[in-house]
Amino acid sequence: MTADKRRYIVTAIRGVLVLTGAAVTVAVLYSLSTMPTASSSGDSFVRGLSYLFGSVFFVLALGGAGLGIALPSLLGAEDTLAFDRWQRRCLKGAGVLFVGGFVVGLVVGLLTQLQFGLLLWLVAIVLGVLVVSCVLVWRLFAVFVTALVRLIAAETGE
Template identity: 85%
Template sequence: MTADKRRYVVAAIRAALVLTGAVVTVAVLYSFSTMSTASPSDNGFVRGLSYLFGSVFFILALGGAGLGLALPSLLGAEDALAFDRWQRRCLQGAGGLFVGGFVIGLVVGLLTELQFGLFLWLVAIVVAVLVVSCVLIWRLFEVFVTALVRLIAAETGE
């Protein structure tokens, strides 16, 4: 596979993961916000169950979007967002949490009970999404500071 083809495939997979994660996240949040209130005669079981499954879909969707952002770092491909070495390491760690959390969760679930493994995997996804979010904020702050320094340099004539 040529380098251009590989870059195109990675970009397509990345776009699909991020777009799907964002759409599902927005859909789950919209369904939560438009969910009707429980009637006084209802014990709230169905509503609680829908919140439980909706929360799992929400976490998985955010995890998919986070994995899409970390994918080039995991594969060692060039990244259009120009992450530096330490940011790429953090993204690789987040990718390790996505994949390793699944493997460890599966092993724990098979050895104990499946819901414990699922819970462990969901916690790993949440931590990985937090790492990806922090790296994105870090990169956005770098871009902001660089633009600010260029603006100040242009105004002072340096």
């Protein structure tokens, strides 16, 4: 497979993961925020289940978007966001949390009870999303500092 074809495939998969994750996240947040209030007739159980499943879908959608951002670092492909070496290492760690959390959660769920494995996997996804978010903020800050240094250098004539 040529490098251009591989880059195209990775970019397409990344785009699908990030856009789908973002769209599902927004849709879940909108549906949970516009849910009618519970009446006193006792439908709080159904409402609680909808919040529980909505939260699980929210975490999974964020995990999909985070995996999409970390995907080029996991595969060793070129990244258009130009992460540096340490940022790519952090993204690889987030990818290990996403994929490894699933494997460990599955094993724990099969050996003990399934809900413990699911909880472990969801916690790993949340940690992975936090790592990806921190790396994105780190990269944004690096771009800001680089632009500021260039602006100052242009102003002083250096």
